[in-house]
Amino acid sequence: MDTLPxxxxxxxxxxxxxxxxxxxxxxxxxRRRILDLGMxxxxxxxxxxKSPAGDPIxxxxxxxxxxxxxxxxxxxxxxxx
Amino acid sequence: MSAxxxxxxxxxxxxxxxxxxxxxxxxxxxxxIVSDIYVNAEIIASLxxxxxxSEKPSLDSRLDDILTSxxxxxxxxxLLLSTVFWLTxxxxxxxxxxxxxALFAFQDQLVLWFNLAGAPDWLTGVLVLGMYRSLAWVVxxxxxxxxxxxxxxxxxxxxxxxxxxxxxxxxxFKKCQACGKQILTMCMGFGCNAAGIxxxxxxxxxxxxxxxxxxxxxxPCNGRFPTLIAIATIFMGGIVASEYQTxxxxxxxxxxxxxxxxxxxAVSWALSHTILKGETSxxxxxxxxxxxxxxxxxxxxxxxxxxxxVLKRAMIMAAPAGAITWILANVYIGELSxxxxxxxxxxxxxxxxGLDGFILLAxxxxxxxxxIVVPILLMSYLSSGQILEVxxxxxxxxxxxxxxxxxxxxxxxxxFCLLHWPCTTTLLSAYKETGSKKxxxxxxxxxxxxxxxxxxxxxxxARLLGLV
Amino acid sequence: MDKxxxxxxxxxxxxxxxITTTPGQFTVALAGNPNVGKSTVFNALTxxxxxTGNWPGKTVDNAQGSFTYLDSSFLMVDLxxxxxxxxxxxxxxxxxxxxxxxxxDATLVVLDATCLERxxxxxxxxxxxxxxxxxxxxxxxxxxxxxxxxxITALQKELGVPVIPTAARNGIGLGDLRHALYEMSIGLALxxxxxxxxxxxxxxxxxxxxxxxxxxxxxxxxxxxVALRLxxxxxxxxxxxxxxxxxxxxLQELAV
Numbered sequence: 046m047d048t049l050p051x052x053x054x055x056x057x058x059x060x061x062x063x064x065x066x067x068x069x070x071x072x073x074x075x076r077r078r079i080l081d082l083g084m085x086x087x088x089x090x091x092x093x094x095k096s097p098a099g100d101p102i103x104x105x106x107x108x109x110x111x112x113x114x115x116x117x118x119x120x121x122x123x124x125x126x
Numbered sequence: 127m128s129a130x131x132x133x134x135x136x137x138x139x140x141x142x143x144x145x146x147x148x149x150x151x152x153x154x155x156x157x158x159i160v161s162d163i164y165v166n167a168e169i170i171a172s173l174x175x176x177x178x179x180s181e182k183p184s185l186d187s188r189l190d191d192i193l194t195s196x197x198x199x200x201x202x203x204x205l206l207l208s209t210v211f212w213l214t215x216x217x218x219x220x221x222x223x224x225x226x227x228a229l230f231a232f233q234d235q236l237v238l239w240f241n242l243a244g245a246p247d248w249l250t251g252v253l254v255l256g257m258y259r260s261l262a263w264v265v266x267x268x269x270x271x272x273x274x275x276x277x278x279x280x281x282x283x284x285x286x287x288x289x290x291x292x293x294x295x296x297x298x299f300k301k302c303q304a305c306g307k308q309i310l311t312m313c314m315g316f317g318c319n320a321a322g323i324x325x326x327x328x329x330x331x332x333x334x335x336x337x338x339x340x341x342x343x344x345x346p347c348n349g350r351f352p353t354l355i356a357i358a359t360i361f362m363g364g365i366v367a368s369e370y371q372t373x374x375x376x377x378x379x380x381x382x383x384x385x386x387x388x389x390x391x392a393v394s395w396a397l398s399h400t401i402l403k404g405e406t407s408x409x410x411x412x413x414x415x416x417x418x419x420x421x422x423x424x425x426x427x428x429x430x431x432x433x434x435x436v437l438k439r440a441m442i443m444a445a446p447a448g449a450i451t452w453i454l455a456n457v458y459i460g461e462l463s464x465x466x467x468x469x470x471x472x473x474x475x476x477x478x479x480g481l482d483g484f485i486l487l488a489x490x491x492x493x494x495x496x497x498i499v500v501p502i503l504l505m506s507y508l509s510s511g512q513i514l515e516v517x518x519x520x521x522x523x524x525x526x527x528x529x530x531x532x533x534x535x536x537x538x539x540x541x542f543c544l545l546h547w548p549c550t551t552t553l554l555s556a557y558k559e560t561g562s563k564k565x566x567x568x569x570x571x572x573x574x575x576x577x578x579x580x581x582x583x584x585x586x587x588a589r590l591l592g593l594v
Numbered sequence: 595m596d597k598x599x600x601x602x603x604x605x606x607x608x609x610x611x612x613i614t615t616t617p618g619q620f621t622v623a624l625a626g627n628p629n630v631g632k633s634t635v636f637n638a639l640t641x642x643x644x645x646t647g648n649w650p651g652k653t654v655d656n657a658q659g660s661f662t663y664l665d666s667s668f669l670m671v672d673l674x675x676x677x678x679x680x681x682x683x684x685x686x687x688x689x690x691x692x693x694x695x696x697x698x699d700a701t702l703v704v705l706d707a708t709c710l711e712r713x714x715x716x717x718x719x720x721x722x723x724x725x726x727x728x729x730x731x732x733x734x735x736x737x738x739x740x741x742x743x744x745x746i747t748a749l750q751k752e753l754g755v756p757v758i759p760t761a762a763r764n765g766i767g768l769g770d771l772r773h774a775l776y777e778m779s780i781g782l783a784l785x786x787x788x789x790x791x792x793x794x795x796x797x798x799x800x801x802x803x804x805x806x807x808x809x810x811x812x813x814x815x816x817x818x819x820v821a822l823r824l825x826x827x828x829x830x831x832x833x834x835x836x837x838x839x840x841x842x843x844x845l846q847e848l849a850v
Contacts, residue, residue: 167714558653
C-alpha cells in the first residue's frame with residue numbers, strides 16, 4: 046500500500062483533500078494571524094476551492110473558510126490524511 | 127520576632143527574566159501558548175458540541191461554486207456592480223429634484239425674511255444666495271444617491287458577498303503588491319471617497335493601507351456622477367439618434383470607470399515600487415457563511431453611520447464654499463466680477479489641458495464638494511450672481527456650445543473630473559486616517575498631477591493631429 | 595495595590611478611553627470574533643441609544659450604546675472584532691487594554707455557535723484577564739440549520755462562567771442576556787473561570803514569574819496572565835502596564 050505523502054506544502058494539495066498541519070515556515074504578523082485562526086500544528090485542514098485566477102485558495106479550518114495566497118500556503122507544511 | 131522583608135522586585139527585572147526564559151526556549155513559547163489554548167478549546171468543544179454530518183453540499187458551498195467560479199465569478203461581479211450603479215443613478219433622480227425644489231422654495235422664503243429684517247443685500251447674498259444655496263444644492267444632489275448606494279452596499283456586506291469580491295480579485299492586486307481588500311475600499315469610494323478612505327481600515331498592512339488611501343480618488347464618487355452623466359449625455363449622446371443617447375452615455379461612463387480602475391492598478395504598482403516599497407503583502411481572508419440580511423439593521427447602519435456622517439462633513443465644507451463663491455461672483459473689479467478675472471487668469475493653463483479658464487476655476491472652487499462644479503460653471507458662464515442649474519440637457523448643451531465647447535473640451539472635462547484632486551472632506555479623512563501631512567499632501571498631488579498630464583497629452587495630441 | 599474608587603474609575607474611563615459614564619452606570623465590554631453577529635447583539639441591546647467614534651488617538655472604530663434594565667443603567671462598549679487578544683495588532687491592543695485596564699463591570703464575549711471551537715480561543719483568553727465574563731453563544735438558529743447541537747449546560751460547566759444561547763437576529767435570548775449582565779454587574783454572579791492548562795514548558799515558566807509579579811504589582815491584574823504576556827514578548831503590554839499602573843497611583847494620590 047502506498048503511504049500518503051508527508052511533509053508537502055499546503056499549496057500542493059488538491060481540492061477536497063484533507064491534511065494535517067506539521068509546521069509553519071512563516072514570520073511576523075502573517076504567522077501570528079494564521080496561528081490565531083487555529084492553524085496550529087496538528088490541526089486538520091481541507092482544501093475547498095480556488096479563486097477564478099487560481100490564487101488565493103480557500104481552506105476549511107475549524108469550521109471556518111480562510112483564503113490564503115499560494116506563496117503563503119507554500120510555507121505551510123502538511124501531511125495528507 | 128523580626129519580620130523578614132523581601133527586597134522589592136521591579137517590573138523591569140521581571141521583564142528581563144522573562145526575556146531570558148523566552149530566548150532559552152528558542153522563542154517558541156509564543157507558538158506554544160496559542161497551540162495550548164486551542165488544545166483547551168478542542169477539549170471543551172468536544173464535550174459541548176455534537177453535529178450530524180450531512181452528505182450533500184451546503185447551500186453556501188453551492189453558491190460559492192457559482193460566485194467564485196472561473197466562468198461566472200467575474201461576470202456576476204460586473205453585473206452586480208452595474209446594477210448597483212444603475213439603481214443609484216436612476217433611483218436618485220426624482221428624489222433629488224423633489225428635495226431641490228423644496229429647499230430652493232425655502233430659499234425664496236429666506237430671502238423674504240432677510241429683506242423684511244432689513245438686512246443689507248450683500249448679507250442676504252452671502253448667507254442665503256451663497257451659503258444656503260450651496261448647502262441646499264449639495265444636500266439635494268448628494269443625499270438621494272447615497273441613501274440608495276450605501277444601503278445596497280451594506281446589503282451586499284450583510285449577505286457575506288463582499289469578501290468573495292476580494293477573493294476573486296486578490297490576484298490582480300497581488301501583482302501590484304497590494305491587498306485584494308482594496309477593491310472593497312474602491313467600491314465604497316464609488317459612494318463617497320471620504321467613506322472609501324475610512325474603509326481602508328479593513329486592510330491590515332500599513333503599507334497596503336496607504337496605497338489604498340492614495341489611490342481611492344481614482345474611483346469617481348456619487349458627487350461626480352451627475353457631472354459625468356450630464357456631459358457624457360450631451361456630447362456623446364448628442365452625436366447619435368436620441369434612442370441611443372442613454373446607452374451611449376452609459377457606455378462612456380463605464381469606460382471612464384474602467385479607466386479609473388486601470389489607473390488605480392497602475393499607480394498602486396508604481397507606488398509599491400517606489401515610495402511605498404516594503405515588505406511583501408499577504409492576505410488572510412475569512413469567507414463567512416452567507417447569511418440572510420437584516421433589512422432594518424442595514425438601513426439603520428447605512429443611513430446613520432455612513433450617509434449622515436458623510437453628509438454632515440459635506441455640509442460643513444459646502445457652506446463656506448458657497449459664501450466664497452457668491453462673493454467672487456458678485457464683487458466687481460472694474461467691468462468684470464472676480465470670477466471672470468480669475469477665469470481669464472487661468473485661461474492659458476486651462477486651454478493647455480483642453481479646458482478653459484472657467485472650467486478650471488469651477489473645479490478649483492469645487493474643492494469643498496464635487497457636486498457644485500457644474501452649477502459654478504454655469505454661474506460663471508452666464509454671469510449670474512448665484513449658482514444655478516438649468517432645466518434641460520438641451521439648454522445645457524446650448525450654453526456650453528455658445529461658450530466654445532468642442533468634443534475635445536467635453537472629453538478633457540470628463541477626464542479631469544475623473545482625475546483631479548480629492549474634495550476637502552476626503553482630504554480631511556485622509557489626514558485623520560494617516561495622521562500625516564505628507565501622505566495627505568500626496569493624496570492631493572497624485573490624482574492632480576496625473577489629471578493634468580493626461581488631459582494635456584490628450585489635448586495637445588488632438589490639436590497636433592488636426593482633430594479639432 | 596488598592597482598587598480605584600468609583601469616581602476615580604469614571605475619571606480614568608473618561609480621560610484614557612474617551613468613555614463618559616453617568617453616575618452609577620455600569621460598563622460592559624463587548625468582545626467577539628469578526629462575523630459572529632456582535633453588532634446584531636449590540637444593536638439589539640442598545641437600539642438607537644448609540645454613537646460611534648474612534649478610540650482616543652487611534653484609527654479604530656469605537657461604538658458605545660446604553661440600555662437600562664431593572665432600574666440600572668448600562669453603557670456597552672463595542673470592542674473591535676478580533677480573533678485573539680494576544681495583541682499583535684492595534685485592534686487587539688485596544689480590546690485588550692479596555693478589558694484589562696478599563697475594568698468593565700462585565701465583559702460579554704459573543705461566540706458563533708457554528709464554529710465554537712475557534713471562537714472559544716478568544717473566550718478563554720478573555721477569561722484569563724478577568725473573571726467577570728459572560729459568554730453569549732449567538733447564531734443558534736444557524737447552528738440548527740447546520741445540524742449542530744450545543745449543550746449549553748455542559749459548556750457552562752466546562753467554562754465556569756454564565757453561558758447564554760441567543761439568536762440575536764430573531765431577538766431570542768436577549769432577555770436572559772440582559773439579566774445575566776445585570777447580575778454580573780451588581781456582583782450577584784459568582785464565576786469560576788476555567789484556567790487554561792498549558793504544556794509543561796509554559797507552566798514551568800509561569801511558576802517562575804507569577805509569584806514575583808504578584809509581589810510587584812499586587813492583584814489588580816492576574817499574575818498568571820501577566821507572566822504569559824511577558825513570556826510572549828509583548829512589549830506593548832509592558833508599556834501599557836507601566837502607563838496604567840502609574841495612572842492608578844496618580845489618581846489615588848490626587849484623591850487623597
